[in-house]
Amino acid sequence: MRRLLLLSCFMLFSVKALGNHTIDKRTFAVSNTIPPYFFANGQSGIQYDRLTAALAKQHMSIDHIYLSPNKRAIRQVLSKNVDCLINAPDNLNDLYYTRSLISYQNSVFTLASKAIVIENVNDLASLSVMGFQNATQYLGSAFYDMAKGNPKYGESNSQRSQVMMLFSGRVDAIILERRIFDYYRNQLKFKLDTGLATREHPLFSQAPRKIACYDKSLAEKIDLGIAQLEQEEATGKLAPGG
Known part of the structure; x- marks a missing residue:
């Protein structure tokens, strides 16, 4: 009986531990292809790799990236059909912003x-x-x-x-x-x-590129992942992404 109880406790602990490391998959929209930041396959590019690294800091990953024209990409997020918008323009109502993932020059x-x-x-x-x-x-x-x-x-x-x-x-x-x-x-x-x-x-200042999500807590998690990525870059553990 004692052995059975110990086994049950071990299995419960294992399930909880596994749950703590479950990857949270999220969808994103971005305006069409912008090589070398995002390529037509939606699964590669400088910005894609940087987003993947930032999400991993918070046990998250990319489920799918929708390549859409600007206005459609915004509508996809506002309608909650897609979680977040990459390269979001400023001041979109009802969306929550992260810090800049990368800067364009x-x-x-x-x-x-x-x-x-x-x-x-x-x-x-x-x-x-x-x-x-x-x-x-x-x-x-x-x-x-x-x-x-x-x-x-x-x-x-x-x-x-x-x-x-x-x-x-x-x-x-x-x-x-x-x-x-x-x-x-x-x-x-x-x-x-x-x-x-x-x-x-170089007449123009660098242009920050932020992510906007319809869910505030999700935006905060992604923002924290970007901050952790920036901290690693600042301490020399990773090459900066720009």
Whole structure:
């Protein structure tokens, strides 16, 4: 009888211990594919890996990532069909935010051979410039004013096309995130000469990328996981993710 009681206690303890380490799987939405941050398979990329590491700190994991246009991604979370929105814009009602998971660095890129001097946004006013889609909504009022007054300013929903336009000489400058530029520059090296020297003009501040969830406690857990990841990076245990 005593042996049976001990066995029952051991089994109960084992079940509780196992329960404490159960992985909590969550769903996320992000606006389409943004290599090298997220790739088309939804299961790889710089930001994907960083999110996976942060979630693991809180015994969580990614169940599925939905690649959706901006507005649809927001609706998926607001309707509670998806747990959290990656790269959430500020001030979405009824959602709870984490700290920044990673920062993007938007920059101006030109060909060095053109020797273009760009020290501020106003220097773009006389150039042919191709920005990323909705760049005027993200890069400040001075950039917005420049774009509206520049008949040679345009926007593209294809970062790949932007890079091709720069290296083919079709535009003087492009506005693109630094890692995205490097990715497509490498991808296109067999299609055109992307080995040409370029200049980066860092006119813009880093852009934090936060996660927003419909559940407050979930957002707090993810936020804590990001904080733990940052602490490990600060102490040198991991390479920083940007």
